[in-house]
Amino acid sequence: MTPQRRQACLAALGVDVYVRRPAPGATPAVPAAPAAATAVPVRAAAPQPVPPPAATDATSVGVAGLEWEPLEATVAGCTRCVLCQTRTRTVFGTGDRRARWMFIGEAPGADEDRQGEPFVGRAGQLLTSMIRAIGLRRENVYIANVLKCRPPGNRDPKPEEVAQCRGYLERQIELVEPSIVVAVGRIAAQNLLATDVPLARLRGRLHALGDRGWPVVVTYHPAYLLRSPGEKRKAWQDLLFARQQLAQLEAARSAAT
Numbered sequence: 001m002t003p004q005r006r007q008a009c010l011a012a013l014g015v016d017v018y019v020r021r022p023a024p025g026a027t028p029a030v031p032a033a034p035a036a037a038t039a040v041p042v043r044a045a046a047p048q049p050v051p052p053p054a055a056t057d058a059t060s061v062g063v064a065g066l067e068w069e070p071l072e073a074t075v076a077g078c079t080r081c082v083l084c085q086t087r088t089r090t091v092f093g094t095g096d097r098r099a100r101w102m103f104i105g106e107a108p109g110a111d112e113d114r115q116g117e118p119f120v121g122r123a124g125q126l127l128t129s130m131i132r133a134i135g136l137r138r139e140n141v142y143i144a145n146v147l148k149c150r151p152p153g154n155r156d157p158k159p160e161e162v163a164q165c166r167g168y169l170e171r172q173i174e175l176v177e178p179s180i181v182v183a184v185g186r187i188a189a190q191n192l193l194a195t196d197v198p199l200a201r202l203r204g205r206l207h208a209l210g211d212r213g214w215p216v217v218v219t220y221h222p223a224y225l226l227r228s229p230g231e232k233r234k235a236w237q238d239l240l241f242a243r244q245q246l247a248q249l250e251a252a253r254s255a256a257t
């Protein structure tokens with residue numbers, strides 16, 4: 001399906017479309033109004049908000065068009081942010097590289113950093129159970145993180161780290177071509193969709209990511225569900241919602257071809 005047709009399908013379903021944040025200093029889409037000719041009193045400039053770091057894309061990190069093996073090798077040798085200094089190993093991604101479902105989390109934790117695989121340990125086991133609950137197996141989906149290296153002490157990823165790593169994830173998504181993406185947890189969802197909207201307001205809606213309009217749904221991180229088991233019911237609702245949206249998207253795609 002062409003990007004235009006995908007966008008049309010998504011628009012017909014009332015989907016919010018998210019695109020990458022523009023680079024600081026990038027030319028705005030709408031030209032600025034010409035400066036007024038009238039002289040005005042000079043005042044001290046108000047403090048300007050600090051723009052978010054520009055997210056990399058596959059081209060800017062040199063992985064545009066790369067296939068899996070060279071992409072993984074590039075990530076393994078990456079030194080684009082300070083996390084390369086403290087990682088044990090990079091955590092690239094795992095699963096079916098042509099999966100219909102792609103799950104994207106935040107960043108590796110201690111277990112993942114040791115083993116080189118995303119979502120291992122107790123949170124990983126719960127994610128695997130969640131995947132099984134919707135009739136899939138872990139090896140039939142693709143799992144990756146926004147960051148490929150562990151933030152020390154499991155602190156939240158910094159915006160500049162996310163920005164530097166973004167191009168790798170972008171290329172992974174292009175290669176998988178998932179029919180649906182599940183953003184796992186607030187940090188993954190907000191970074192993926194480049195938004196500050198709280199998780200509660202991102203849930204229960206279909207979002208579209210980037211120029212290709214990848215369909216994204218949002219749910220809780222399994223580590224949060226381990227701490228708050230009463231929320232598991234909502235995570236189950238999210239997965240049912242994702243399955244329903246996927247069925248609608250595939251029906252719309254079939255009708256369009």
Ligand code: SF4
Pocket residue numbers: 075078079080081082083084090147148149161164165
């Ligand atoms: S987190 Fe990403 S950008 Fe930073 S060093 Fe690791 S692979 Fe490179």
